[in-house]
Amino acid sequence: MSAIWQYPDFQSHSMTSDTETPLVTVDVVIFTILPDANGQNQLHVLLMQRNHPPYEAMWAVPGGFIHKGETLEHAAARYLKDETGVANIYLEQLSTFGAPERDPRARVITVSYFALIRSHELDTSASLKSKTVAWHPLPQLPDLAFDHKTIIEYAVQRLKRRLENSSIAFQLLPEKFTLTELQRVYELILDKELDKRNFRKKILSSGLLDDIGETKMEGFHRPAQLYVFRDKAIDL
Amino acid sequence: MSAIWQYPDFQSHSMTSDTETPLVTVDVVIFTILPDANGQNQLHVLLMQRNHPPYEAMWAVPGGFIHKGETLEHAAARYLKDETGVANIYLEQLSTFGAPERDPRARVITVSYFALIRSHELDTSASLKSKTVAWHPLPQLPDLAFDHKTIIEYAVQRLKRRLENSSIAFQLLPEKFTLTELQRVYELILDKELDKRNFRKKILSSGLLDDIGETKMEGFHRPAQLYVFRDKAIDL
DNA sequence: TCAAAAGTGTTGTGTGTACACCCATGT
DNA sequence: ACATGGGTGTACACACAACACTTTTGA
16 A cells, blocks of 8 residues: 555655555535425535435535546635535535544545535536435534534634635625625524624725625515625635 | 556545655744854754755754654654754744645645754754755755745744744743844844833733842843743743 | 943833614515 | 515624733842
């Protein structure tokens, strides 16, 4: 199994019989906001149910091996597109997990990514191509394969941090949205209620939103102003 | 070269002839604070000069392949110890770099780490075991091999962020230090001058420091109070 | 007494937080 | 007219930034 002799270009002192030649995968934690079983919007993660060992019948985030000549980010985007039909969306590297026993079959190191998609852009035919792909609300995750529970927790933590320091929430909303819709996104992800007046003051004073003059009716009450994001640039 | 048949436990649909089986390395960006050629303290990075192709005679951060059964972090700590003789110090994963052509010999993916060491703990015999290991002041880096310039820039950026949100500066100072010494660390890393009164107010009000009642004389002027860090815990 | 770095407070400005009422709409 | 969520302003506490002089020491 030693791979040393396959790589003659490497110095023998750097690659020895003790050198590990692991497999490398990427895994993508894909978030979206959808109504849950009770009709309440919730943060959801896309999971796939495994149909073979190890961890058979448990759930895992999408991912797999990288292709020859492909960047890591490209591989992540590819798995994302395969399962959701969505391309060109927010994708960020999270961390690399490589505990020796995380896959019982072989030494496998995984580079994890997280992605945000707008639920209305979901290609339902893509996501339904297999009965074993499903959105799971974050508070109720099923049993997860490998170290995917750790990876998802890490992703949620990063998402919360990004929400507070960056304009990432836009990635979860349609082009036009109301301030209340935006506030709900923040509340769902941060898992706490926000004060309406303070929220609006802060968001509007940031200058990132444009009031487009249109309104949106929903129910028997005053219509809400619609806004768009002024700038598509994501800062750090 | 296809590695598919070496891994019979993997499904043939997940591992195909197009699957890349890259090599995996870790690289460690090691920072310390040392006087530079002019006797001024400066942030330095530990670099090794390569004595064989590719990038022969250029400089690179320490790193190499991981060993069988070893965690990624353990591998990073091992390369750190090999070059500096220092163990049990601050080590944090940065990011994983895997551009297809970053190593001309083969597909190599590297998991990068950054580390902070106290210069007075440096085992000079270890760091001098090879003439080709040297500390370089950050503003004047030599030509760097592979994508190591990118990796170091990424590390510096992370270090700055950590300095502002965490109590990481302690890792660069001896156990007992003066407030002025601490302020110099911040100024060097953030590359800007800080107001003495505001700095002391902020640091002291954080409650992280204990005044141990001792003083330190240096030069012909009033001695400075010495402090220690109350808590070794690193947050976030 | 001098040189050199240590040490110390106040004020203004901006940012986060707490909090309650009127507005516009369809039925 | 009423039920429903949309929309608005003020007051307080706290963090950050600007700024100058006195203290302690060895020579």
